Amino acid sequence: MSIFFHSTLKNSKRVFKHVKFKEKIQYNSKYFISSSIPSKELIANDSIINKKFVPFQKNINSRRTEAKRSILVQVQSAQSYKELYSYCSSFGNVTQMFHYTTGIEPMHFILVEFKNESDVVSTLSSSTFVEGNSTTPVNSQFLWFRSTSKKITKSKHKNAALVIEDGITPMTNDRIRETLQKCNNVTEQILTLYNNTKMTDLECRLRFLTARQMELSVYGMFPHARVLPFGSSVNGFGKMGCDLDVVLTLKDNKEDSSSRLVFHCKDSGVDRSSNLRNLEVFGDLLQLFLPGCARVRKILQARVPIIKYYHQFTDVECDLSMCNVSGVHMSDFLYIMGSIDSRVRPLVFAIRKWAQEVGLTNSSPGRWITNFSLTLLVLAFLQGPLHSPPILPSLNTLVKSAESKDSFITDEGVNCSFLRDIEKLHFSSVNIENLEVLLCEFFEYYSQFDFKSKSVCLNEGVPLTKLDHSALYIINPLERGLNVSKNVSLEELEKFKFAARNAAWILQSEESTNTSNWGLLSIFDKPNKKMAFSVSRNKNERLMQVKQLFEEEDNTDTGHSEVDNRRTQLEKNGNTNRIGKTNKMKNPNR
Ligand code: GTP
Ligand code: MG
Secondary structure, eight states, X not given: OOOOOOOOXXXXXXXXXXXXXXXXXXXXXXXXXXXXXXXXXXXXXXXXXXXXXXXXXXXXXXXXXXXXXEEEEEESSGGGHHHHHHHHTTTSOEEEEEEEEETTTTEEEEEEEESSHHHHHHHHHTOOOOSSSSSOOOOOSEEEOOOOSSOOOOOOSOOOEEOOOOOSOOOOHHHHHHHHHTOSSHHHHHHHHHHHHBOOHHHHHHHHHHHHHHHHHTTTTOTTOEEEEEGGGTSSOOBTTOOEEEEEEOOOOOOOTTOOOOOOOOOOOSSHHHHHHHHHHHHHHHHHHXXXXXXXXXXXXXXXXXXXXXXXXXXXXXXXXXXXXXXXXXXXXXXXXXXXOTTHHHHHHHHHHHHHHTTSOOSSOSSSOOHHHHHHHHHHHHTSSSSSSOSSOOHHHHHHTOOGGGOOBOTTOOBOOOOOOGGGOOOOOOOOOOXXXXXXXXXXXXXXXXXXXXEBOTTTSSOEEOSSOOSSOBBOSSSTXXXXXXXXXXXXXXXXXXXXXXXXXXHHSGGGGSSSSOGGGGGSSOOOSSEEOOSSSSHHHHEEOHHHHHHGGGXXXXXXXXXXXXXXXXXXXXXXXXXXXXXXXXOTTO
């Protein structure tokens, strides 16, 4: 844990922004009625009213520039910051410094941000390599600060913004539980979970610096090389400690037809095997030469071959791929969907967390559902058809609104053209449901979804007929011929449906309010083989066999969904609560 000294950062992302709570809060272009309990936690702290939308590409460019203006220095302790500040100020204008620790025997680091890229160039040109044959002298923005016996002169420069920020260690599960227990309602729990576990500004900086290291290392030979982060590190759905997905591209495809001098180049081929060969070479480069890169593993048999490695200095697990630029456009699409309505990201966080807690997702690849597929399920649910009008537009709506500057076709021929600037989007929703209701509706929707014959389609915004027998079919929005969730087995899908149904019922039950693990916490327990519902006073009636639950899936020809059937049963038992339409949750500890 690092120390917080003082913050002169006006726009520090860690500062909660408060809004005077009235009956209604305006969210983006919509009104969103939340619970009537005023709290600073009741809004996502990055989705304040009237905050201007920054398009994905602009955001990426500014983060990349920030990384070019930054260095990472290993120091003795947080106390070294004054000396380091003074030393670095002799090469350029230091604007911010962030301290954090990582590792079991904590290594201390300070990320130094300069005003200009040229400040970094002059700092690096004044840095040195240690003498001796055992190290390879590689230029990078990762350095260490050695002690000196010389007298330190005080900096002539005016004191810049020195921020020793809270570190990069995610909140422990116990701490998350404690924090959620103190909330007043489920909506507040969902927002609190999001605000406390989403990726921080410092983590984002470290990820872009990690990508920059790779880019810089090949710059001499590949001046057009770019290492672009994608996935949850940049799509707005990243939580603290999430992995860093990056794609390395060697050319920018912009030929200057006016130039008469042309570089001689070797023909490298464009097939998969040449791509694999190149990727292997970059894997070796990481392993042998780049400081901080450890545990390099080559996963070359996958559909998208990757090099996995761990960065010891930035504490980031990285997946490096090549040429897979459609992943960047996919991240842009998810970023847009998360920005259209401020409920989207908190809801995705809650559902990802639930899936992790009940054992539906797993960090290693397998037959289970991935976070990415889960995110698409949430977005598809928010597109309707349960909601009228929907909370999110279909991808087709974005495609139809695209301008010429939004047109992108990847080298592999994937058409990634869709509107990038949502301020130009003619879409608005008057849906005012709060997060608690949306969460219940999500569980309800997928526990009765016809996975047997329908696929999830974000392009149309409505389910379509399935094209093959995959258990779960989520059409890849950018490559419609592909199923994003092809890996998911029937068994895992059944687990998902079972867990969703269980969660919907628990959220409805009175008992979920009567323990300290109430509300959102109550659905984090793994479902039992026998589910205990609190819908009936008679304990025996509340116990349901798994078999019973799944038998109802075959009852589709009766015209009633499983949930309808269950509701009828509830009504018979004297409980007429509409699933997902109740706001009865109260914190018993209040
Ligand atoms: P976490 O790393 O779990 O936080 O989420 P993530 O969205 O980053 O997922 P992951 O690291 O597994 O994948 C990174 C990105 O690769 C995703 O955001 C997608 O853009 C893309 N991706 C992942 N899985 C698939 C897939 O099955 N098909 C396609 N087309 N793209 C995928
Ligand atoms: Mg990822």
